[in-house]
Amino acid sequence: MDKALRYYLKNIYQMTLIPASYVDSSEGRVLFSIGFAANQNPLKTDSVLTKQLVQKVTNKERPILEFEDDIFLYGLFEDISGVIVLGPVVIGEITNSQRAKFAKRHKLLPESIRIKSSNLSQLTATLANVFFVQSGQMLTGADIALEHGFDMNHTSLSASLQAYMMDNVENDVLRLRYIDEKEVIQKIKEGDTESILAIRKMANTTDYISMMEMCMGCLAANKFKHFEYMTCAAITLFSRAAIEGGMDVSSAYALSDLFFQRLEKCKTITDMIDLCYEAQLKYTSEVRKILDKRNHSSYVEKAKSFIVNHLNKAFNLEDVAEAVGVSRSYLAQLFSKEEGISVMEYTRNKRIEAAANMLRYSDESISNIAAYLCFHSQSHFGATFKKIMGVTPRRYREMHSLIDVQRDKAVYI
Numbered sequence: 159m160d161k162a163l164r165y166y167l168k169n170i171y172q173m174t175l176i177p178a179s180y181v182d183s184s185e186g187r188v189l190f191s192i193g194f195a196a197n198q199n200p201l202k203t204d205s206v207l208t209k210q211l212v213q214k215v216t217n218k219e220r221p222i223l224e225f226e227d228d229i230f231l232y233g234l235f236e237d238i239s240g241v242i243v244l245g246p247v248v249i250g251e252i253t254n255s256q257r258a259k260f261a262k263r264h265k266l267l268p269e270s271i272r273i274k275s276s277n278l279s280q281l282t283a284t285l286a287n288v289f290f291v292q293s294g295q296m297l298t299g300a301d302i303a304l305e306h307g308f309d310m311n312h313t314s315l316s317a318s319l320q321a322y323m324m325d326n327v328e329n330d331v332l333r334l335r336y337i338d339e340k341e342v343i344q345k346i347k348e349g350d351t352e353s354i355l356a357i358r359k360m361a362n363t364t365d366y367i368s369m370m371e372m373c374m375g376c377l378a379a380n381k382f383k384h385f386e387y388m389t390c391a392a393i394t395l396f397s398r399a400a401i402e403g404g405m406d407v408s409s410a411y412a413l414s415d416l417f418f419q420r421l422e423k424c425k426t427i428t429d430m431i432d433l434c435y436e437a438q439l440k441y442t443s444e445v446r447k448i449l450d451k452r453n454h455s456s457y458v459e460k461a462k463s464f465i466v467n468h469l470n471k472a473f474n475l476e477d478v479a480e481a482v483g484v485s486r487s488y489l490a491q492l493f494s495k496e497e498g499i500s501v502m503e504y505t506r507n508k509r510i511e512a513a514a515n516m517l518r519y520s521d522e523s524i525s526n527i528a529a530y531l532c533f534h535s536q537s538h539f540g541a542t543f544k545k546i547m548g549v550t551p552r553r554y555r556e557m558h559s560l561i562d563v564q565r566d567k568a569v570y571i
Contacts, residue, residue, distance in 0.1 A: 162401075163237075164190055165411060166291060166394045169418055173383075173390055174284050175274050179243045186212055189240065198271055200264035201243060207264060212241050220295075221285050221302050229256060230273070233285035233302070237292055244285055247276035278303060287391050291398075296339070346399035346438065349446030354439050382427060389430045393417045396441045403445035404452070413440065457482050458496045461489060465505050469512050472532045475501050510546045513539070517555040524551045 167178040167190070177193030179201050186209045188202050201208045211234055215222055221235035229252060232245040252273070261268035282299030290296055345353050397410045417437045424430045460482045478501055479489040493501045509531045516527050528539035543551045 161407070162394070162398060162411075163242075163292065165414070167242075167288070168192055169390055169394070170284060170288060173386060174280065176244050176247055176276060176281060176284055177274060178288075180237075181208055181212060181241045181243060183212055183216070183236070183240050193274070195270065195272060198266055200246065200260075200266060203266055204264040211243060215241055220297065220305060221289050223282070223285075223303065227256060227260070230260060231276070231278070231281060233281050235285070235289050235292075242288060242292070244281060244288070245274075247274045247281055249276065249278060283387070287387055291391055291394055294340070342438070343395060343399045346396055346442045346445060347403040349403060349442055349449045351439065351442050351446050354442045385427045385430045386421065386424075389421055389424075389434050390418070392434050393421070393437050396437050400441040400445050404448040405441070405444050409444070410441070413444075454492050455496065457484055457489065458493055461493060461501060462504070465501070465508055469505075469509050470530050470532065473505075506542065507546065509533070510543055513543060513551065514547060514554060517551055518558045524555075527551070 163180065167180070170176070171178055171192045175193065177191070177199070179191040179199065180189050181187065181201065182189050186205060188199065188208065191199050191201065194202075197203065201211070211224060211232060214224060215234050215236050218236055221233060224232040224234065226232070226246065229249055230246040231249050232243055234241055234243045252275075257271060257273075258268045260266070260273075261271050279299055282302045285302055286297045286299050289302075393414055397414045401407055401410045417433065420433055421430065424433060461478050464478055464481045475490060476486050479486040482489060484492075490501060493504070497504060499507075513527050513531055516522055516530075517524070522530070524539070525536045528536045531539070533539035533542065540550055543554070547554055549557065
């Protein structure tokens with residue numbers, strides 16, 4: 159099970175108190191659950207129920223709702239390797255006999271069973287939220303209720319659905335385009351802090367609140383809760399985008415923890431909008447640092463590659479910087495920071511390294527080697543070579559020629 163999903167479901171439960179479970183599709187085994195007392199999760203105590211739910215949602219592309227005895231409601235959808243189940247929750251009033259019947263059927267203790275009371279709107283909105291985070295597909299609670307697993311003959315729930323649908327129509331509920339959501343996520347993955355800052359600068363908080371009310375459907379009947387759920391989903395998406403952009407997983411999750419803790423302390427919707435922007439910018443900035451560091455290393459490697467491939471040509475720092483595509487001063491600072499020496503010192507060392515190989519493995523004269531490797535004169539070459547290698551070019555050739563002769567003799571003995 160994805161660690162990010164486990165983390166997200168915990169936070170969803172803290173905000174909604176709707177129980178959540180993750181079931182392995184192949185084995186029908188509950189891998190994770192939250193919101194149940196010990197041994198009170200029906201999915202754990204009743205394998206038949208678990209297998210039935212898995213079968214109902216297998217190969218379904220969208221979430222479904224599953225009712226039990228007209229009052230117990232499950233929301234579920236198939237993930238990559240398992241099934242996410244929200245619930246059960248109780249819709250409406252529950253009698254003692256219904257509670258006892260449910261407990262007996264699923265091998266639970268009736269006196270200790272606690273089932274969350276909810277409503278169709280809250281469960282489907284929460285299910286749509288989790289489904290969006292996992293799949294990227296944007297649905298409303300009404301979409302889920304209408305399209306999947308809902309028996310219109312359930313009179314008590316039919317009225318709720320009709321009222322919910324009519325309210326959406328009358329209020330012209332819109333959806334935030336998936337392409338817009340994807341664009342924001344892409345900006346985080348690319349570390350595009352400039353665009354994020356521009357969005358913040360242009361956006362009016364009041365207008366943004368109105369837009370989110372219109373384009374996010376109804377995540378909760380309570381306006382404050384609606385924005386709380388929205389901010390929770392946004393922080394989770396931002397953290398995942400940052401991880402995909404190269405941010406360390408543990409760092410991304412730790413940052414999410416801090417933002418969720420601050421979300422709990424938000425007193426107004428404006429506080430949550432500001433927090434959402436801050437999270438977006440912070441994650442984008444973290445990715446930017448990582449990408450900049452990679453680019454820095456890339457610039458240095460490009461410079462080194464240019465140097466090695468042009469040892470027999472005269473060039474200066476300006477030429478290297480132009481080939482890499484950065485300014486002279488920036489390359490000088492970056493190269494020195496990463497390599498510990500300047501660009502031209504690195505060039506000198508590589509030329510001496512090449513000269514040593516030519517002295518050892520070729521018959522070229524010392525003067526020709528000096529000229530080929532762009533030294534001003536043979537004396538300049540000799541002085542530089544001795545400074546780095548500890549001996550003159552001539553002595554180096556003699557020493558290594560002797561070593562090679564002795565090695566050849568050893569082979570024939």
